[in-house]
Amino acid sequence: MTAASVFDFETRRLDGSAMPLADFRGKVLLIVNTASECGFTPQYAALQKLHDSYADRGFSVIGFPCNQFGGQEPGDATAIATFCERNFGVSFPLGEKIDVKGEQAHPLYRHLTSTAPGILGTEAIKWNFTKFLIDREGQVVGRYAPATKPESIAKDIEALL
Template identity: 50%
Template sequence: MTTLVAREIYDIPVSTLAGEPGDLSALRGKVALVVDVASRCGLTPQYAGLERLQEKYGPQGFTVAGFPCNQFMGQEPGTSEEIATFCSATYGVSFPLYEKIEVNGPDRHAVYRELTGHADADGTTGDVRWNFEKFLVSRDGEVLARFRPRTEPEDAAVIEAIEAALR
């Protein structure tokens, strides 16, 4: 994938969790870890690691970008307000959260149509397997890495990829 095509990700319409329309242009120039998130999943404690990454690397031009998704066994059933309250009260989430979306299937959001074309470390592309799948995007919009859901946010491979992208 060329950088020119990847830059289009910034122009894809999205709404914030608060319902404000926009796009991902605020991510341009930052290294971003894009994650589909859920509040009632066995992997939900990953929010804590994601927030620690945000706190540690945010000042260097990094951000987590969370997209709530209810496609996996209904593990994100809440309203936008409920999701925001849960994330803030339970994990102190300070990174941006966007509208609840679908990451697979015919109604897959355009952001994830772009992201899922990129392979993980095993060379596998396609559908998101579960909540908390992570995509690392460079400052110029290129997808650098894909980490499957059970890979913890602070796994050595994730940290190494973030630090390399920030150099």
């Protein structure tokens, strides 16, 4: 089956409960692969600020922890949740720890990367905090490099709200 939108994917929350992306239908999303021990980890604060700023207009950040880049997300679900809440006040949804590249990549990330390739058409995620902007119909409308500051994406989010 070929997915028509990100809303066609089944995912799980960090606590293991179901998080079908269909539950977000009609919202603008920013999907991010995250890590707790990365140089970009302080972006959690800016991602939370975006989430807070636009949630009432139909926007959500969704983070997916990943340990594929330098082993920078070694913790279990409890450690990740505690770290994110304690250090950055994260309240946006966090998915379970997944692979975002390679043969074991989650089907959602296969869809994201094939729909929105990176520089020079490469599909692979290169590092933590790669961001994908999704419109209300579940279509990928933007891909942002790890170094892209979340606040610089605000104008693109506003255009979709």
